[in-house]
Amino acid sequence: MAEKTVPARAQDKVPLSSEETRSQERYITPPVDIYETADGLVVKADLPGVDKENLDVRVEHNLLTIRGKAAHTAPGEPVYREYGLVNFFRQFELNERVDQSKISAELKHGVLTLNLPKAEEAKPRTIMLKVE
DSSP states (O other), X not given: OEEEOOOOOGGGOXXXXXXXXXXXXXXXXXXXXXXXXXXXXXXXXXXXXXXXXXXXXXXXXXXXXXXXXXXXXXXSOOSOOSOOOOEEEEEEEOOTTXXXXXXXXXXXXXXXXXXXXXXXXXXXXXOOOOOO
């Protein structure tokens, strides 16, 4: 599985002197850990502030896309804020060794866990020997 880089969009490169008429949607790359198990790959992505309703995980044309929108969960309007939450976006290119129809996802405490099982043809198998 290789990461598919996403080129910077032209609208993200706004000159400092220009007037902003609407807020630009910006994304950052969430940090991920990828583990290989006997059954496939496990991808863990940190997505703080993202809940199930604001998370989109999909596979199209061998491309795994993770897109999440973070939101503050505190009640009321903020009086003072030192940081703003941003949206997350990351893509990975999958190969034929991943069974894309059996990918599963779980979001718990801001950590997305994806299980990408190996395709049957990619799993190692034992060959029985005949001794004569």
